[in-house]
Amino acid sequence: MATVTADNRGLRLATRYAVLILIAIIFIFPLLFMVMSSLKPSAQLLADTKSLRAFLPVGDLSFDNYTDAFVRAPIGLFVFNSVLVTGITVLFCIFVCSLAAFAFVFIDWGGKTIIFSILLATLIIPYETIFIPLLLMASQLPWIGAEGFEIGWLNSYRVQIVPFIADALSIFLFVQFFKDLPKELIEASRVEGASWWTIYRKVVMPLSGPVIATAAILKFLFMYNQYLWPLMVVQEEGIRPVMVGLGYFTDQLNVPWGEVMAYLTVITVPVLAFYLALQRVFIASVASTGVK
Amino acid sequence: MATVKLRDVKKSYGSVEVIKGVDIDINDGEFVVFVGPSGCGKSTLLRMIAGLEDITSGTLEIDGQVVNDLEPKNRGIAMVFQTYAIFPHMTVRENVAFGLTINKASNEEKEKKVAEAARVLQMEHLLDRRPSELSGGQRQRVAIGRAIVRDPKVFLFDEPLSNLDAALRMDMRMEIGKLHNSLAASMIYVTHDQVEAMTLADKIVVLKDGRVMQIGSPMELYHEPANLFVAGFLGAPSMNFIPVTVEAVEGENIAISSPSLDRISVPGKGRSFTVGQTATLGVRPQYIRPASGDSGMLHGKVALTERLGSETVVDVTLASGGTLIVALPEDKVLAEGTETSFDFDPAQAHLFPETP
Ligand SMILES: Nc1ncnc2c1ncn2[C@@H]1O[C@H](COP(=O)(O)OP(=O)(O)OP(=O)(O)O)[C@@H](O)[C@H]1O
Ligand SMILES: [Mg+2]
Numbered sequence: 110m111a112t113v114t115a116d117n118r119g120l121r122l123a124t125r126y127a128v129l130i131l132i133a134i135i136f137i138f139p140l141l142f143m144v145m146s147s148l149k150p151s152a153q154l155l156a157d158t159k160s161l162r163a164f165l166p167v168g169d170l171s172f173d174n175y176t177d178a179f180v181r182a183p184i185g186l187f188v189f190n191s192v193l194v195t196g197i198t199v200l201f202c203i204f205v206c207s208l209a210a211f212a213f214v215f216i217d218w219g220g221k222t223i224i225f226s227i228l229l230a231t232l233i234i235p236y237e238t239i240f241i242p243l244l245l246m247a248s249q250l251p252w253i254g255a256e257g258f259e260i261g262w263l264n265s266y267r268v269q270i271v272p273f274i275a276d277a278l279s280i281f282l283f284v285q286f287f288k289d290l291p292k293e294l295i296e297a298s299r300v301e302g303a304s305w306w307t308i309y310r311k312v313v314m315p316l317s318g319p320v321i322a323t324a325a326i327l328k329f330l331f332m333y334n335q336y337l338w339p340l341m342v343v344q345e346e347g348i349r350p351v352m353v354g355l356g357y358f359t360d361q362l363n364v365p366w367g368e369v370m371a372y373l374t375v376i377t378v379p380v381l382a383f384y385l386a387l388q389r390v391f392i393a394s395v396a397s398t399g400v401k
Numbered sequence: 402m403a404t405v406k407l408r409d410v411k412k413s414y415g416s417v418e419v420i421k422g423v424d425i426d427i428n429d430g431e432f433v434v435f436v437g438p439s440g441c442g443k444s445t446l447l448r449m450i451a452g453l454e455d456i457t458s459g460t461l462e463i464d465g466q467v468v469n470d471l472e473p474k475n476r477g478i479a480m481v482f483q484t485y486a487i488f489p490h491m492t493v494r495e496n497v498a499f500g501l502t503i504n505k506a507s508n509e510e511k512e513k514k515v516a517e518a519a520r521v522l523q524m525e526h527l528l529d530r531r532p533s534e535l536s537g538g539q540r541q542r543v544a545i546g547r548a549i550v551r552d553p554k555v556f557l558f559d560e561p562l563s564n565l566d567a568a569l570r571m572d573m574r575m576e577i578g579k580l581h582n583s584l585a586a587s588m589i590y591v592t593h594d595q596v597e598a599m600t601l602a603d604k605i606v607v608l609k610d611g612r613v614m615q616i617g618s619p620m621e622l623y624h625e626p627a628n629l630f631v632a633g634f635l636g637a638p639s640m641n642f643i644p645v646t647v648e649a650v651e652g653e654n655i656a657i658s659s660p661s662l663d664r665i666s667v668p669g670k671g672r673s674f675t676v677g678q679t680a681t682l683g684v685r686p687q688y689i690r691p692a693s694g695d696s697g698m699l700h701g702k703v704a705l706t707e708r709l710g711s712e713t714v715v716d717v718t719l720a721s722g723g724t725l726i727v728a729l730p731e732d733k734v735l736a737e738g739t740e741t742s743f744d745f746d747p748a749q750a751h752l753f754p755e756t757p
Contacts, residue, residue: 293486296453297544301500301551302474311503315490 138164143377147174147370154366174371178358181368184375186347187354192379194269194350195332201274202328203321209275210283211309215295225284232277237337243272244341268342269350273332279324286320287313322391329383351376403464403477403554403587404429405450410459412445412611419445421611422459427555427589427604432581434598435591436634437608443591444559446608450589451480451557464554476555479548483560485540487532487547494528497546518546521580538569545580556588562597574600595635599623607631625670629753632683638714638726641689642757643682643699647674655752657682660721663698667747672754683751686714686728689743691735697742701725703735717741 141164146154148170157163178184212218213225247262262268290313298308314321336352343349354376358369405427412420420442427433435443448454450461452473460467468476479500487496495502497518498511506514519525522542532540541561548556561577562570578601581588592598598605599619607614607622607630615627619635626632632640648664649656655674658664659682667682674680689699704724705716708731715735717725727743735741 291484291486293482293484294488296451296473297480297482297486297547298499299453300451300473300478300480301503301547303499303503307503312488316488 140377143370143373147367147374148172149174149367151365151367154370174365174367175375177365178368178371178375181365182354182357182372183346184354184372187349187351188376188379190266190348191333191350191352191376194266194335195329197266198270198273198332199325199328201270202276202279203325205275206279206324207283207314207317207321208309209280210287211305211313213280213284214287215308215313216305228277228280232281240338240341243338247272247342263342264345264348266348269335269339269348272338273328273335276328279328282320282324282327283317286317290316318393319391322387326384326387330380333380404462405555405587405589406460406462407446407450408460408462410446410449410461411457412442412449412454413457418457419611420449420457423608423611423613425606425613425616427587430585430587432588432590432601432603433606434602434604435589435606435608436593436595436598437614438634439593441608442611443593443608447480447557447559447589447591450476450555451478452476453480477553478555478557479551479553480557480559481541481544481548481561483563485532485537485544485564487540487543489532491531492528493524493530493532493535493543493546496532496543497528497550499547500551514550515546518549521549521583522546522576537565538573541565541573545577549580549584554587556584556586558588558590560592561590563592563594570594570597577601595637599635605635607634626683626751629681629683629755629757632751632753633757636685638686638728640683640685640751641725643684643719643723643725644756645680645682645752647676647678647680649676650674655680657752661700661719661723665698665747667750667752669752672752674752674754678754679756681753681756683753684745684749686726688749689725689727689745690729691727691733692742692744697744699725699743699745701741701743703737703739703741706735706737708734717743 145164145166146157148166149157150169150171150173153168154163157168162168213221247268249260250262252259252262252265252267262271294312294316295308298312303311334352335350339350339353340356343353355369355372358365358372405425407423407425410420410423411418423446425433435446437443445454449456450463452468452471456469461469463476463478473480488499491499494515497515498506501511501514515528516525519528522545524539524542524546527535527539527543532543535543541564544561558577562573565573574597577590581601590597590601602619604616605619605622606616609630614634615622615631617625622631622635626635626640629642633642643659643662645657645659645662647655648658650669651666653669654666655669656664656666657680662682691697699717699719701717701719703715704718707714707716710731712731713729713733713735715727715729717727719725725743729735
């Protein structure tokens with residue numbers, strides 16, 4: 110009996126791992142292709158795509174593509190810009206969207222169901238459809254900067270950040286999570302004399318690790334991948350983000366594919382780092398609070 | 402320590418009225434228990450006192466001050482929830498000190514009060530643990546500790562023991578009783594466990610459908626229930642109800658009879674009856690005894706005998722149909738199927754004009 114169940118368990122485990130490995134491979138292959146190709150000269154890269162060699166470190170390997178790519182475009186600057194814009198947006202988004210959700214879930218005020226419905230309705234509007242009006246608006250917004258009062262937000266970091274801080278999806282994620290927090294925790298805090306602000310800081314947010322991580326990852330990916338909007342609103346090279354930077358390689362007849370791959374490999378690093386860091390936070394917070 | 406006074410307190414959710422005009426007076430240091438069937442509004446009433454629900458109309462006074470519009474934190478109350486509601490991301494110490502921390506108490510004061518609460522609740526060794534490392538009983542202790550450190554005027558408990566197993570429930574019940582004696586604070590305690598109500602309360606408030614059915618000491622309610630509902634609600638096994646017909650009104654006494662009951666006279670206790678009306682006779686199972694021979698007033702056949710150890714509970718099918726429950730001392734056994742007559746002292750019976 111014992112051996113049978115042990116075998117069964119072994120089999121189950123083996124199947125599970127087989128499936129997981131398969132899924133991992135499906136997801137890893139494009140990355141592998143990117144990294145391997147970045148080490149090959151363009152001609153070989155294209156030839157290799159006809160076979161499995163595309164995924165293998167074979168042939169004439171070097172870091173030449175990287176040095177060339179760094180010469181062609183200010184990659185460090187672009188990565189810095191993207192990380193800055195994305196990071197600030199993510200931080201503000203977590204703060205603003207969780208506060209909004211807090212008000213929707215825990216505080217009673219007139220009209221909140223209607224406003225929440227309107228908010229949810231905006232989920233179905235694609236960003237692309239509002240880009241033109243948004244552009245016109247951004248060009249007329251006032252700002253007080255180093256040179257005093259000015260009109261127009263174009264060509265700035267803020268025009269890449271502010272429109273994307275609050276969004277319905279993030280608020281919705283927080284609302285769903287907050288609804289599942291035990292109501293008594295909030296009531297107990299109120300009885301103990303906590304203000305809404307204290308409840309938000311000391312009770313709700315510390316228990317919201319998983320949803321903070323989720324919202325942050327989604328927002329990070331969205332912001333890091335921004336292309337159309339910065340293309341429209343940013344002309345200066347100094348504040349250009351990574352995706353627009355890709356244009357330095359593709360706006361010619363002979364696309365230097367090796368360099369493109371090198372560029373992509375470099376700009377993927379922050380994404381992986383962010384994801385791995387948050388994954389750890391995510392698991393740790395689920396394990397320690399035991400709320401979910 | 403404080404008095405609590407409710408005057409014609411009502412609560413509606415939309416068009417549904419769930420508390421329909423409640424008047425209760427709670428004296429300084431009193432232990433008051435709200436009991437009643439599920440959905441009768443116990444929690445709602447308690448939460449209105451706490452300030453977690455608005456009061457639709459009526460007034461609520463704590464310590465002589467109308468507090469209808471005060472925030473929970475300004476009412477001088479502390480509350481212990483059925484689900485404990487302790488913060489999973491804080492240690493026991495941080496949980497207990499939560500109210501003090503957010504009200505910016507000094508560290509010495511926090512230390513002192515937490516230590517004192519931990520001593521009273523015997524949980525000094527748990528202070529550095531997290532809630533996930535505690536048993537249900539220990540979690541409830543933490544919740545009570547959090548209430549104690551704030552020195553509230555009134556403690557509110559909403560079924561604090563109902564998530565615990567029977568043995569632990571008894572321990573914690575005794576501890577809450579001791580706590581009340583040592584703190585001498587006013588306490589309001591919601592439960593639907595009548596043992597908790599009977600043992601802990603100075604005063605029991607029986608609620609049904611958002612109305613107060615009776616207020617009194619446990620013994621008053623047990624011996625002099627004001628109506629059929631209270632009579633049936635308190636006591637285990639619950640009171641026997643026998644439908645009867647009023648034969649005559651003889652001053653203070655009422656003569657009644659039924660197919661399974663010989664004509665007897667029972668005290669009317671000031672309730673008014675008219676001859677010929679149907680009424681309900683209530684007799685507690687403990688006050689019914691087998692009669693010698695056929696001389697008893699109630700006639701029936703033993704259907705089932707359950708020996709519980711401390712007593713023997715006998716189910717009797719009455720001659721007229723209904724069932725009679727008789728609680729006998731442990732050594733008495735009646736064979737199932739025997740025709741038996743039963744007696745009781747009419748002075749210990751209750752006659753209610755209503756029918757169940
Ligand atoms: N937020 C609400 N909206 C509408 N009705 C409610 C709300 N809260 C409670 N009620 C209703 O009020 C009535 C009283 O509820 P309450 O929770 O006070 O009952 P209870 O006596 O505590 O019952 P239990 O013993 O099951 O805890 C119930 O009929 C319930 O359905
Ligand atoms: Mg309740």
